[in-house]
Amino acid sequence: MPSFSASHRLRRGRYSEQNRIYLLTANTLERQPIFLNWRVGRRVVEQFKRAQEQGLATSLAWVVMPDHFHWLISLDKGSLDELMCRTKSLSARAINQSTGQTGRRWQQGYHDHALRRDEDIKQMARYVIANPLRAGLVQRVGDYPLWYAIWV
Structure with a gap:
Protein backbone atom coordinates (compact mmCIF):
# COMPACT_ATOMS: atom_id res chain seq x y z
CA MET A 1 0.00 0.00 0.00
CA PRO A 2 1.47 3.41 -0.93
CA SER A 3 2.32 5.93 1.76
CA PHE A 4 0.23 9.10 1.60
CA SER A 5 0.99 12.48 3.10
CA ALA A 6 -1.16 13.65 6.02
CA SER A 7 -2.96 16.21 3.84
CA HIS A 8 -3.71 13.54 1.22
CA ARG A 9 -5.09 11.17 3.89
CA LEU A 10 -7.39 13.99 5.08
CA ARG A 11 -8.92 14.17 1.58
CA ARG A 12 -9.49 10.44 1.07
CA GLY A 13 -13.16 9.57 1.26
CA ARG A 14 -14.28 13.18 1.79
CA TYR A 15 -17.79 13.84 0.59
CA SER A 16 -19.61 17.18 0.66
CA GLU A 17 -23.34 17.20 1.15
CA GLN A 18 -25.37 20.38 0.99
CA ASN A 19 -27.55 21.21 4.02
CA ARG A 20 -25.35 18.98 6.16
CA ILE A 21 -23.68 20.29 9.30
CA TYR A 22 -19.91 20.06 9.51
CA LEU A 23 -17.27 20.95 12.04
CA LEU A 24 -14.22 22.22 10.13
CA THR A 25 -10.75 22.73 11.61
CA ALA A 26 -7.68 24.27 10.00
CA ASN A 27 -4.23 24.87 11.51
CA THR A 28 -1.82 27.69 10.84
CA LEU A 29 1.43 26.84 9.12
CA GLU A 30 3.69 25.07 11.62
CA ARG A 31 1.06 25.90 14.27
CA GLN A 32 2.38 29.45 14.51
CA PRO A 33 0.24 31.42 17.01
CA ILE A 34 -0.45 34.28 14.60
CA PHE A 35 -3.89 34.93 16.07
CA LEU A 36 -2.59 35.86 19.51
CA ASN A 37 -3.08 39.30 17.97
CA TRP A 38 -6.88 39.23 17.75
CA ARG A 39 -6.89 41.95 15.08
CA VAL A 40 -5.11 39.49 12.78
CA GLY A 41 -7.66 36.83 13.75
CA ARG A 42 -10.43 39.17 12.60
CA ARG A 43 -9.18 38.63 9.02
CA VAL A 44 -10.32 34.99 9.30
CA VAL A 45 -13.65 36.05 10.80
CA GLU A 46 -14.19 38.34 7.81
CA GLN A 47 -13.93 35.31 5.53
CA PHE A 48 -16.44 33.33 7.63
CA LYS A 49 -18.86 36.24 7.20
CA ARG A 50 -18.10 36.56 3.48
CA ALA A 51 -18.84 32.85 2.94
CA GLN A 52 -22.22 33.34 4.59
CA GLU A 53 -22.98 36.52 2.61
CA GLN A 54 -22.18 34.64 -0.62
CA GLY A 55 -24.52 31.81 0.32
CA LEU A 56 -21.79 29.19 0.59
CA ALA A 57 -22.27 28.27 4.24
CA THR A 58 -24.27 29.27 7.28
CA SER A 59 -22.06 29.82 10.32
CA LEU A 60 -23.50 28.20 13.43
CA ALA A 61 -20.45 28.69 15.66
CA TRP A 62 -16.75 29.43 15.33
CA VAL A 63 -13.66 30.18 17.34
CA VAL A 64 -10.31 31.44 16.09
CA MET A 65 -7.60 30.15 18.43
CA PRO A 66 -3.98 31.38 18.36
CA ASP A 67 -2.92 28.66 15.88
CA HIS A 68 -6.12 27.18 14.40
CA PHE A 69 -9.83 27.65 13.96
CA HIS A 70 -12.97 25.58 14.46
CA TRP A 71 -15.95 26.46 12.29
CA LEU A 72 -19.35 24.79 12.70
CA ILE A 73 -21.33 25.31 9.50
CA SER A 74 -24.24 24.17 7.44
CA LEU A 75 -22.93 23.75 3.88
CA ASP A 76 -25.30 25.65 1.60
CA LYS A 77 -23.61 25.61 -1.81
CA GLY A 78 -20.52 24.07 -3.38
CA SER A 79 -18.14 21.67 -1.68
CA LEU A 80 -16.15 21.68 1.54
CA ASP A 81 -12.94 21.80 -0.51
CA GLU A 82 -14.11 24.92 -2.37
CA LEU A 83 -15.25 26.59 0.85
CA MET A 84 -12.04 25.87 2.74
CA CYS A 85 -9.76 26.72 -0.19
CA ARG A 86 -11.48 30.07 -0.61
CA THR A 87 -11.56 30.82 3.14
CA LYS A 88 -7.91 29.95 3.71
CA SER A 89 -6.69 31.69 0.55
CA LEU A 90 -8.57 34.94 1.08
CA SER A 91 -7.77 35.06 4.80
CA ALA A 92 -4.06 34.44 4.10
CA ARG A 93 -4.05 37.32 1.64
CA ALA A 94 -5.79 39.60 4.17
CA ILE A 95 -3.47 38.50 6.98
CA ARG A 105 -0.34 31.10 6.55
CA TRP A 106 -2.14 27.73 6.65
CA GLN A 107 -1.12 24.09 6.75
CA GLN A 108 -2.31 22.07 3.78
CA GLY A 109 -5.63 20.34 4.19
CA TYR A 110 -8.17 20.59 6.95
CA HIS A 111 -10.18 18.30 9.16
CA ASP A 112 -13.92 17.89 8.73
CA HIS A 113 -16.48 16.07 10.81
CA ALA A 114 -20.00 15.62 9.43
CA LEU A 115 -22.40 15.64 12.35
CA ARG A 116 -24.65 12.62 12.59
CA ARG A 117 -28.36 13.15 13.08
CA ASP A 118 -28.11 12.01 16.70
CA GLU A 119 -25.36 14.49 17.57
CA ASP A 120 -26.43 17.58 19.49
CA ILE A 121 -25.59 20.66 17.41
CA LYS A 122 -25.80 23.02 20.38
CA GLN A 123 -23.50 20.76 22.39
CA MET A 124 -20.99 20.84 19.52
CA ALA A 125 -21.26 24.64 19.41
CA ARG A 126 -20.55 24.78 23.17
CA TYR A 127 -17.50 22.58 22.62
CA VAL A 128 -16.27 24.94 19.87
CA ILE A 129 -16.65 28.17 21.82
CA ALA A 130 -15.24 26.66 25.03
CA ASN A 131 -11.85 26.07 23.36
CA PRO A 132 -10.29 29.25 24.85
CA LEU A 133 -11.38 28.10 28.34
CA ARG A 134 -9.88 24.62 27.90
CA ALA A 135 -6.67 26.18 26.57
CA GLY A 136 -6.44 28.45 29.63
CA LEU A 137 -6.56 31.64 27.55
CA VAL A 138 -9.48 33.15 29.51
CA GLN A 139 -11.57 32.51 32.61
CA ARG A 140 -14.90 33.17 30.86
CA VAL A 141 -15.90 32.62 27.23
CA GLY A 142 -17.14 36.20 27.01
CA ASP A 143 -13.62 37.45 27.68
CA TYR A 144 -12.30 35.92 24.46
CA PRO A 145 -12.74 38.18 21.40
CA LEU A 146 -12.79 35.64 18.56
CA TRP A 147 -15.85 33.44 18.90
CA TYR A 148 -19.46 33.30 17.78
CA ALA A 149 -22.50 31.05 18.17
CA ILE A 150 -25.97 31.71 16.78
CA TRP A 151 -27.54 30.57 20.05
CA VAL A 152 -25.78 33.15 22.22
Whole structure:
Protein backbone atom coordinates (compact mmCIF):
# COMPACT_ATOMS: atom_id res chain seq x y z
CA MET A 1 0.00 0.00 0.00
CA PRO A 2 1.47 3.41 -0.93
CA SER A 3 2.32 5.93 1.76
CA PHE A 4 0.23 9.10 1.60
CA SER A 5 0.99 12.48 3.10
CA ALA A 6 -1.16 13.65 6.02
CA SER A 7 -2.96 16.21 3.84
CA HIS A 8 -3.71 13.54 1.22
CA ARG A 9 -5.09 11.17 3.89
CA LEU A 10 -7.39 13.99 5.08
CA ARG A 11 -8.92 14.17 1.58
CA ARG A 12 -9.49 10.44 1.07
CA GLY A 13 -13.16 9.57 1.26
CA ARG A 14 -14.28 13.18 1.79
CA TYR A 15 -17.79 13.84 0.59
CA SER A 16 -19.61 17.18 0.66
CA GLU A 17 -23.34 17.20 1.15
CA GLN A 18 -25.37 20.38 0.99
CA ASN A 19 -27.55 21.21 4.02
CA ARG A 20 -25.35 18.98 6.16
CA ILE A 21 -23.68 20.29 9.30
CA TYR A 22 -19.91 20.06 9.51
CA LEU A 23 -17.27 20.95 12.04
CA LEU A 24 -14.22 22.22 10.13
CA THR A 25 -10.75 22.73 11.61
CA ALA A 26 -7.68 24.27 10.00
CA ASN A 27 -4.23 24.87 11.51
CA THR A 28 -1.82 27.69 10.84
CA LEU A 29 1.43 26.84 9.12
CA GLU A 30 3.69 25.07 11.62
CA ARG A 31 1.06 25.90 14.27
CA GLN A 32 2.38 29.45 14.51
CA PRO A 33 0.24 31.42 17.01
CA ILE A 34 -0.45 34.28 14.60
CA PHE A 35 -3.89 34.93 16.07
CA LEU A 36 -2.59 35.86 19.51
CA ASN A 37 -3.08 39.30 17.97
CA TRP A 38 -6.88 39.23 17.75
CA ARG A 39 -6.89 41.95 15.08
CA VAL A 40 -5.11 39.49 12.78
CA GLY A 41 -7.66 36.83 13.75
CA ARG A 42 -10.43 39.17 12.60
CA ARG A 43 -9.18 38.63 9.02
CA VAL A 44 -10.32 34.99 9.30
CA VAL A 45 -13.65 36.05 10.80
CA GLU A 46 -14.19 38.34 7.81
CA GLN A 47 -13.93 35.31 5.53
CA PHE A 48 -16.44 33.33 7.63
CA LYS A 49 -18.86 36.24 7.20
CA ARG A 50 -18.10 36.56 3.48
CA ALA A 51 -18.84 32.85 2.94
CA GLN A 52 -22.22 33.34 4.59
CA GLU A 53 -22.98 36.52 2.61
CA GLN A 54 -22.18 34.64 -0.62
CA GLY A 55 -24.52 31.81 0.32
CA LEU A 56 -21.79 29.19 0.59
CA ALA A 57 -22.27 28.27 4.24
CA THR A 58 -24.27 29.27 7.28
CA SER A 59 -22.06 29.82 10.32
CA LEU A 60 -23.50 28.20 13.43
CA ALA A 61 -20.45 28.69 15.66
CA TRP A 62 -16.75 29.43 15.33
CA VAL A 63 -13.66 30.18 17.34
CA VAL A 64 -10.31 31.44 16.09
CA MET A 65 -7.60 30.15 18.43
CA PRO A 66 -3.98 31.38 18.36
CA ASP A 67 -2.92 28.66 15.88
CA HIS A 68 -6.12 27.18 14.40
CA PHE A 69 -9.83 27.65 13.96
CA HIS A 70 -12.97 25.58 14.46
CA TRP A 71 -15.95 26.46 12.29
CA LEU A 72 -19.35 24.79 12.70
CA ILE A 73 -21.33 25.31 9.50
CA SER A 74 -24.24 24.17 7.44
CA LEU A 75 -22.93 23.75 3.88
CA ASP A 76 -25.30 25.65 1.60
CA LYS A 77 -23.61 25.61 -1.81
CA GLY A 78 -20.52 24.07 -3.38
CA SER A 79 -18.14 21.67 -1.68
CA LEU A 80 -16.15 21.68 1.54
CA ASP A 81 -12.94 21.80 -0.51
CA GLU A 82 -14.11 24.92 -2.37
CA LEU A 83 -15.25 26.59 0.85
CA MET A 84 -12.04 25.87 2.74
CA CYS A 85 -9.76 26.72 -0.19
CA ARG A 86 -11.48 30.07 -0.61
CA THR A 87 -11.56 30.82 3.14
CA LYS A 88 -7.91 29.95 3.71
CA SER A 89 -6.69 31.69 0.55
CA LEU A 90 -8.57 34.94 1.08
CA SER A 91 -7.77 35.06 4.80
CA ALA A 92 -4.06 34.44 4.10
CA ARG A 93 -4.05 37.32 1.64
CA ALA A 94 -5.79 39.60 4.17
CA ILE A 95 -3.47 38.50 6.98
CA ASN A 96 -0.42 39.22 4.86
CA GLN A 97 -1.76 42.65 3.91
CA SER A 98 -2.49 43.56 7.52
CA THR A 99 0.89 42.34 8.81
CA GLY A 100 3.07 43.40 5.89
CA GLN A 101 4.27 39.80 5.46
CA THR A 102 4.21 37.36 2.58
CA GLY A 103 3.89 33.61 2.21
CA ARG A 104 1.63 30.80 3.32
CA ARG A 105 -0.34 31.10 6.55
CA TRP A 106 -2.14 27.73 6.65
CA GLN A 107 -1.12 24.09 6.75
CA GLN A 108 -2.31 22.07 3.78
CA GLY A 109 -5.63 20.34 4.19
CA TYR A 110 -8.17 20.59 6.95
CA HIS A 111 -10.18 18.30 9.16
CA ASP A 112 -13.92 17.89 8.73
CA HIS A 113 -16.48 16.07 10.81
CA ALA A 114 -20.00 15.62 9.43
CA LEU A 115 -22.40 15.64 12.35
CA ARG A 116 -24.65 12.62 12.59
CA ARG A 117 -28.36 13.15 13.08
CA ASP A 118 -28.11 12.01 16.70
CA GLU A 119 -25.36 14.49 17.57
CA ASP A 120 -26.43 17.58 19.49
CA ILE A 121 -25.59 20.66 17.41
CA LYS A 122 -25.80 23.02 20.38
CA GLN A 123 -23.50 20.76 22.39
CA MET A 124 -20.99 20.84 19.52
CA ALA A 125 -21.26 24.64 19.41
CA ARG A 126 -20.55 24.78 23.17
CA TYR A 127 -17.50 22.58 22.62
CA VAL A 128 -16.27 24.94 19.87
CA ILE A 129 -16.65 28.17 21.82
CA ALA A 130 -15.24 26.66 25.03
CA ASN A 131 -11.85 26.07 23.36
CA PRO A 132 -10.29 29.25 24.85
CA LEU A 133 -11.38 28.10 28.34
CA ARG A 134 -9.88 24.62 27.90
CA ALA A 135 -6.67 26.18 26.57
CA GLY A 136 -6.44 28.45 29.63
CA LEU A 137 -6.56 31.64 27.55
CA VAL A 138 -9.48 33.15 29.51
CA GLN A 139 -11.57 32.51 32.61
CA ARG A 140 -14.90 33.17 30.86
CA VAL A 141 -15.90 32.62 27.23
CA GLY A 142 -17.14 36.20 27.01
CA ASP A 143 -13.62 37.45 27.68
CA TYR A 144 -12.30 35.92 24.46
CA PRO A 145 -12.74 38.18 21.40
CA LEU A 146 -12.79 35.64 18.56
CA TRP A 147 -15.85 33.44 18.90
CA TYR A 148 -19.46 33.30 17.78
CA ALA A 149 -22.50 31.05 18.17
CA ILE A 150 -25.97 31.71 16.78
CA TRP A 151 -27.54 30.57 20.05
CA VAL A 152 -25.78 33.15 22.22
